[in-house]
Amino acid sequence: MPALRAVIFDLDGTLVDSLGDIATAMNHALVQHGLPPHPEDAYLLFVGEGVARLAQRATGGAAPALQGEVLATYHAYYDAHLFDRTRAYPGVVGVLQALQADGVRLGVLSNKSDDFVKRLASRLLPGVAFTAVYGERPGIPRKPDPTAALALAEELGVAPGACGFVGDTSVDMDTARAAGMYGVGVTWGFRTAAELHAHGARAVVFTAEGLLAALRDAGR
Incomplete structure (x- = not known):
């Protein structure tokens, strides 16, 4: 070559x-919608294939409507905290x-x-x-x-x-x-x-x- x-x-x-900020934002969204958060290391396997797949994995395959709500909350929080730890x-x-x-x-x-x-x-x-x-x-x-x-x-x-x-x-x-x-x-x-x-x-x-x-x- x-x-x-x-x-x-x-x-x-x-x-x-960026793992810490991604995990914090998604855990915030999960808690806001009554779902359990995950250890930060779990996000090592959740990320990499886009935010929709992140939400699917983090919510444990919840109903699409709930995934969408979690994703919207995640996006708003992450937007405001993009540089906290990254x-x-x-x-x-x-x-x-x-x-x-x-x-x-x-x-x-x-x-x-x-x-x-x-x-x-x-x-x-x-x-x-x-x-x-x-x-x-x-x-x-x-x-x-x-x-x-x-x-x-x-x-x-x-x-x-x-x-x-x-x-x-x-x-x-x-x-x-x-x-x-x-x-x-x-x-x-x-x-x-x-x-x-x-x-x-x-x-x-x-x-x-x-x-x-x-x-x-x-x-x-």
């Missing part, structure tokens, strides 16, 4: 540690800036609501000139469907084979494989190295320095 000319990053669990993971801004200095084009693709993704990236990843930052948008399939990833690669001006895809879950690795991109899994996020390997990660890394090296070495 050619050296990478662009890299697409997942957001939650990859660039920013921070960029150590070293990731440096990785992004180093890639940018190398001339690599950068993008973000998340299953999180588009508005939240843009706000988080803008505040927590300063000094990074992303070509595009996208979350979940109406009419566009969520990851692991490759549609959004392929459209973003086109916007970045690169063929899929010259594009890296970095994430922390099976959803991200499945997206990379389906889009024909170079999938790199990070282990500081929400899932395990075993899951990342099982879903076809071309490389699995444990540190920000390891991530930069893996992306620079791809295709060499």
Whole structure:
């Protein structure tokens, strides 16, 4: 494969540690609607496939109407508490800036609501000139469907084979494989190295320095 000319990053669990704020907001919504809250670690398996699936899992598959009410309460609370505990993971801004200095084009693709993704990236990843930052948008399939990833690669001006895809879950690795991109899994996020390997990660890394090296070495 050619050296990478662009890299697409997942957001939650990859660039920013948002688990605490997500868990707090959803537990608030559950309690407001008479449902039991969950330990924060439970959300490691609840997240990754969009907010509707988060609500479905957190409510234990409650009736759709109740899921919708919980989701509306969650959204309102999360909107007001987006930055309470969420921070960029150590070293990731440096990785992004180093890639940018190398001339690599950068993008973000998340299953999180588009508005939240843009706000988080803008505040927590300063000094990074992303070509595009996208979350979940109406009419566009969520990851692991490759549609959004392929459209973003086109916007970045690169063929899929010259594009890296970095994430922390099976959803991200499945997206990379389906889009024909170079999938790199990070282990500081929400899932395990075993899951990342099982879903076809071309490389699995444990540190920000390891991530930069893996992306620079791809295709060499």
